Amino acid sequence: MKYNYNIKVNPPKLSSEDIGKHKNFDALLEQFNKEGGAQTGKSGASKPLIKYIGIGLLGLAATIALIFTVRGLFNGNAETEGLLALKGPFSDIKKEFTNFEVDADKGDTIHHSSGSVIVVPASAFVDKKGLPVAGKVDIQYRQFDDPVDMFLAGVPQSDGAQTLQRAGLMQIQGFKDGEPVYIGKDKELQMELKATVSANMPLEDLKSYAYTAKEKKWTEGSTVKVEVISESGQLENPMDTVIKNDGSLKSKAAFLAELQKKYTKPVKPFEPSKGTPKGMIALGLDFNSKDFPEFAQYENVEWVAAKSIVSPLPEEGWSDMQVKRLSEMKYEIVMIPNDASKKEGRKEVRFEAFPLIPYTQKTKADYDKSLLAYKSAETKREEILNNELRAWEQGEGRFANVITDNKDDKAPLKSIISRFAVKQFGLWSAANKFNMDQLASVKPEFRDANGNKVAVAEVFVADNNRQLFYSSSETASLHFDAGNEHVQLWAIGTDGSLLVAAPAPKEEGKTVRFVMQPASVKTETDIRKLLTM
Amino acid sequence: MVRQANIEIRYPGMATPKYTLTQQAIEEEWTLIQAAQTNPSRFGVLYNRYYEQIFRFIYQRTADEDLCADLCAQTFIKAMQNLSKYSYKGVPFSAWLYTIASNEINQYFRKSNKSRVVTLEDNYVNTIKDEMDDKVELEINIVRLEKVLKKLKPDEIQMIELRFFEKRPFKEVGDILAMTENNAKVKVHRIILKLKDLFKDLSDD
Numbered sequence: 014m015k016y017n018y019n020i021k022v023n024p025p026k027l028s029s030e031d032i033g034k035h036k037n038f039d040a041l042l043e044q045f046n047k048e049g050g051a052q053t054g055k056s057g058a059s060k061p062l063i064k065y066i067g068i069g070l071l072g073l074a075a076t077i078a079l080i081f082t083v084r085g086l087f088n089g090n091a092e093t094e095g096l097l098a099l100k101g102p103f104s105d106i107k108k109e110f111t112n113f114e115v116d117a118d119k120g121d122t123i124h125h126s127s128g129s130v131i132v133v134p135a136s137a138f139v140d141k142k143g144l145p146v147a148g149k150v151d152i153q154y155r156q157f158d159d160p161v162d163m164f165l166a167g168v169p170q171s172d173g174a175q176t177l178q179r180a181g182l183m184q185i186q187g188f189k190d191g192e193p194v195y196i197g198k199d200k201e202l203q204m205e206l207k208a209t210v211s212a213n214m215p216l217e218d219l220k221s222y223a224y225t226a227k228e229k230k231w232t233e234g235s236t237v238k239v240e241v242i243s244e245s246g247q248l249e250n251p252m253d254t255v256i257k258n259d260g261s262l263k264s265k266a267a268f269l270a271e272l273q274k275k276y277t278k279p280v281k282p283f284e285p286s287k288g289t290p291k292g293m294i295a296l297g298l299d300f301n302s303k304d305f306p307e308f309a310q311y312e313n314v315e316w317v318a319a320k321s322i323v324s325p326l327p328e329e330g331w332s333d334m335q336v337k338r339l340s341e342m343k344y345e346i347v348m349i350p351n352d353a354s355k356k357e358g359r360k361e362v363r364f365e366a367f368p369l370i371p372y373t374q375k376t377k378a379d380y381d382k383s384l385l386a387y388k389s390a391e392t393k394r395e396e397i398l399n400n401e402l403r404a405w406e407q408g409e410g411r412f413a414n415v416i417t418d419n420k421d422d423k424a425p426l427k428s429i430i431s432r433f434a435v436k437q438f439g440l441w442s443a444a445n446k447f448n449m450d451q452l453a454s455v456k457p458e459f460r461d462a463n464g465n466k467v468a469v470a471e472v473f474v475a476d477n478n479r480q481l482f483y484s485s486s487e488t489a490s491l492h493f494d495a496g497n498e499h500v501q502l503w504a505i506g507t508d509g510s511l512l513v514a515a516p517a518p519k520e521e522g523k524t525v526r527f528v529m530q531p532a533s534v535k536t537e538t539d540i541r542k543l544l545t546m
Numbered sequence: 547m548v549r550q551a552n553i554e555i556r557y558p559g560m561a562t563p564k565y566t567l568t569q570q571a572i573e574e575e576w577t578l579i580q581a582a583q584t585n586p587s588r589f590g591v592l593y594n595r596y597y598e599q600i601f602r603f604i605y606q607r608t609a610d611e612d613l614c615a616d617l618c619a620q621t622f623i624k625a626m627q628n629l630s631k632y633s634y635k636g637v638p639f640s641a642w643l644y645t646i647a648s649n650e651i652n653q654y655f656r657k658s659n660k661s662r663v664v665t666l667e668d669n670y671v672n673t674i675k676d677e678m679d680d681k682v683e684l685e686i687n688i689v690r691l692e693k694v695l696k697k698l699k700p701d702e703i704q705m706i707e708l709r710f711f712e713k714r715p716f717k718e719v720g721d722i723l724a725m726t727e728n729n730a731k732v733k734v735h736r737i738i739l740k741l742k743d744l745f746k747d748l749s750d751d
Contacts, residue, residue, distance in 0.1 A: 018703070019661040020692050023668060024609035032601045035615040038590045044619075045586060045626045100587075468577035470588055486578075486591045489571055507581035507588075 099184075099440075101167035102471075102505050106537050108166040110153035110184075117150045117189075127156050128207035129183065131435075137202065138187060138194040146194045150187050157182040158208065160475035160482040161544050164503075165537065168440065169224060169231075170483045177231060177444035178480050180219055180239070181208035181431050186438045193438075201434040206443055207242075211499075212425040214480045215445060216241070217360055221433035224440035235433060237443045243428035268405055269516060270498075272398050279390035282383035283311070283342070285372040292450060293317040294324060296346075296366060305336075311370050318346070318366040319450040326362060330354035336366075343367055343453075343496060365451045447481060452492040455525040459488070459504065459512070467512060467529045469504040475544070476500045495525050502527060503544060513543050576634050583629050592639060593622055600643050606707065607651050609665050617654060621647040641721035648704075648722075664695060664703055665711075673710050677738050684745045694744040702737050709734050 101107065115121035120135035131154065138146040157163045163170070168182065183206055187194045196202065210216075219237035224230070289295050296316040308314045332351035339345050346366045350359040370376050431443035459467040472491060473484045478499035485491055494500050495518060502514040512529040519526040534540050575592075582589040600621055605614045624646050632642060655662050668688060675686050695703060708719045709730075720730040 015696050016698070016700070016703075017661045018664045018696055020664045020666060020695065021609040022666045022688060022692070024605075024665050025611075027602070027605060027611065029598060031611070032598050035601065035611075035618065036594075036597050038593045041593065041619060041622055041626070042587060042590070045623055048623070048627070050586065051627055051630045468580065470578065470581045470591070488574060507577045507584075509581075509585065 099167045099169075101165045102509070102511075103165065103534075103540075106165055106540070108155055108157065108162055110155045110186075113152045113154065114149050115152055117146050117148060117194075123152060123154065125154055125156065127158065128430075129154075129156060130205040131185065132203035132205075134200060134202070137196055137200045138189070139197040140189065140192065140194055143197075145197070146189050148189070150189050150194055153186050153188070155184050156206075157184075159545070160473070160477075160501075161537075161541055163482055164473055164544070165540065169229065175231065176447045176449050176481065176483050177222060177442060178214065178447040179442050179444045179482070180210045180214055180216065180237075180429060180480060181206040181444075182440070182442040184440045185435065196435070196437055201436045204431075204433050204435045204441065206431045206433075206441075207428070208431065208443075209426050209428050211478050211480050212427050213478055214427075215363065216429065219431060219443050219445060221431075221435075222442045222444050223437060224442075226439075231442070231444075233446075234436070238432040239443075240430045240432070241427055242430055269398075269402065272401055273517075276394050276397055279387050279394065281342075281387055282380050283308075283314075283368060283370045284384075285370045285376040285380055287372045289317055289369070292320055293367070294320040295369075296323065305338075308368065311376070313371055315369045315371060316344075316366045317369050318364055319448065321450055322364045322448060330359060339365065339497065343494070447479070449483075449492045452494050454490050454523075455493045455495065455520075456523050457488060457491045457493065458524055458526045459529050460526060462528060462530070468507040469512065469529070470507045470509075472502060472504045474500060474502050491525075493525060495520050501544065504529065506531075511540070511543075572636060572638055575639050579629070579632060579634075579639060582626075583632070586626055586629075589626055589629065596640055596643055597622075599640060600647050603644055603712075604647055604651060606665050606712065607663055608654075609663050613654070617647070617650045620650050624650070637721040638718075641718070644722045645724070662700065662703075664707070666692060666695075667711075670711055673713075674741065677710065678742055678745075684742070685749060686745060690745065690748055693748060694741060697744055698737070698740070702740070705730075705733055705737055 111125060113121075113123045115123065115133050117138050118135060120133045120137065123131040123133065125131070131152070133152070136145055138150055140146050155166075157166060157168055162168075163182065166184075170176065183204075185202070187196075204221075216239045219239055221234035221237050222231040223234055225232055294317065296318055326348065330351055330353065331348050333349040335347040335349070337345045337347070344366050346364055348362040348364075350361065370380070433441075433443060435441055457472070459469050461467050469488055471484055471486045472488055473482070474491070474493060475482045476494060476497065476499060478497060483492070493502070502518075504512045504514075506512050511532045511534055513532050514527040514529055518528070532539075532543050534543070578588070578591050582592060597618070601614060601618045604617050604621070605611065608614050608617065621643060625643055628646075632639075652662075654660075666688060671686055671688055671691055674691060675684075678684055678686070695706070698706065704723070705719070708714050708722060709716070714722075716730045716734070717727045719734070720727045723730065725733075
């Protein structure tokens with residue numbers, strides 16, 4: 014028998030980009046809701062979906078036509094122009110906008126309580142048809158000052174391709190009589206975004222980034238002019254105004270940090286490695302082993318760093334190189350250009366490097382021996398820590414739930430103002446691109462206090478030292494700097510609950526085990542108490 | 547021919563979709579499914595994860611980008627509507643999506659009275675040649691392959707597509723067609739024998 018198949022030879026190939034154009038979960042979800050949501054009974058007759066899609070496409074075509082008509086009359090497009098609705102994890106906890114009324118004809122200067130300033134020029138706004146907007150315009154503004162703000166507001170962190178190291182983030186939108194207005198073409202608002210950042214945050218090459226909802230992408234804009242206004246080391250934390258602490262009593266985190274300082278963690282031996290890890294490149298570093306006693310027992314130490322960072326660097330033109338220990342297995346290398354290179358515009362380069370002990374029978378035997386000693390020392394230390402903590406919890410620690418961290422425990426900070434032009438309404442950030450290859454990719458395991466597996470839907474990581482905040486719904490692997498005490502991890506469980514990782518997760522090879530503690534939270538203050546380091 | 551359990555297929559110049567999962571990954575995926583069962587907005591993770599795979603699966607069987615986009619949307623809507631009935635069976639979630647997509651494709655061709663599309667690429671000729679017994683000298687080219695395929699039943703075509711054109715492991719072929727891995731191997735073996743006979747018959751004509 015012969016079947017009547019329609020055989021097509023070598024049809025056009027589709028790229029991921031071609032396919033991505035059809036992908037739109039928001040539209041799918043809307044359609045799902047319109048069709049009555051989940052089917053609970055027996056599958057019924059199929060609904061006239063093609064008809065629906067046909068109508069939807071007509072609607073979409075009309076929208077596209079409208080956008081094309083008005084495009085060119087204002088910067089950006091309707092989707093990025095103030096219509097971005099962010100969805101946080103808790104529907105009843107929101108980061109509210111502050112409302113300002115400005116005179117669209119004359120322009121105005123807006124002063125936000127954070128210290129940020131927005132200069133609105135005269136005749137800056139147009140309506141959806143591109144016609145000038147006159148009279149009073151409502152400007153809504155909110156600022157996301159730390160990872161908790163971003164988490165609660167549901168600010169999209171990365172677009173999969175890039176993660177940003179932020180020195181400020183804000184959202185601005187405008188309305189006239191309840192209808193959105195847009196920033197006119199060739200007009201721009203002047204933003205002075207005030208923020209508090211880690212003292213380690215590099216500020217030389219900050220750029221402005223605007224979020225495009227349609228493409229789910231942070232788009233790089235112009236260079237940001239930065240002014241450092243305070244380097245006092247310690248700045249007011251919003252929590253300090255919530256609960257005053259005179260410093261005589263300590264929170265649990267502060268007490269733990271003190272204990273950990275008192276009983277130093279034993280140094281984990283370096284595991285000999287066969288070859289250079291994937292994506293890394295060996296560095297020809299010559300250093301004095303006296304300066305690095307942790308390597309004293311090894312005859313040969315090699316260094317590796319992310320290939321994507323090191324390979325483009327020129328070999329010549331450097332005057333000095335500094336090496337700083339960041340954690341047990343990680344170092345920061347700072348390459349300082351010589352005067353001639355500086356004149357050509359070359360800047361200091363910082364990247365993370367990892368020591369590597371070449372694998373031989375001897376290094377392996379030494380490692381096995383050292384590992385046993387390390388494990389034994391680590392067990393002893395944990396016992397001491399647990400005993401001291403138990404004793405503290407029965408004494409002073411009984412009051413710990415009303416005490417915030419002592420200011421001295423915080424990483425040094427600086428206060429800055431980032432100046433850049435805002436050409437469209439929406440989400441804006443002053444930031445550096447951050448290469449996530451710098452962070453180890455680990456296999457996370459989420460357990461409860463009894464060691465049972467915990468299901469998580471989305472993981473959030475805040476690295477306050479690097480001004481990084483990123484999230485991932487892919488929980489099979491995670492970029493995580495386990496040795497960094499300024500890194501904090503939390504998650505939203507599959508039931509929508511908040512789970513906070515206990516400090517000092519356990520590392521076993523590439524696996525990092527997090528003990529997740531369920532948190533009962535009702536207010537922003539509850540969340541801040543748990544998530545502010 | 548034995549293949550490894552975890553195989554990745556690379557489309558020239560395109561991203562590498564992963565078609566199989568480890569048991570641990572399947573278990574982790576189940577937590578995402580449970581989350582989406584209680585909150586449909588959490589289905590987005592699964593949608594983003596599988597959209598491209600399902601799109602390619604449908605495109606292979608329709609060769610029409612716009613139609614494919616419609617059928618793909620219908621597949622995911624059906625999945626969301628019926629997600630509450632989905633229970634853990636230890637197989638990748640994608641297998642369930644492929645089954646829904648297959649039903650959508652079949653329904654489309656049935657309702658529109660159009661013939662089922664089978665897409666062929668030049669490189670499939672070599673794939674099929676590799677599967678033939680080395681001792682048998684058969685003349686196989688794209689024209690002859692086209693003729694031979696027209697003599698296979700729809701379920702046999704489906705097996706050829708999954709196993710040879712899309713190079714899926716037997717385990718996954720079994721998961722998609724709701725049969726055991728061994729059963730999938732036996733069926734594929736029989737189809738290879740049938741193909742060989744059909745190519746021989748063509749040579750004798």
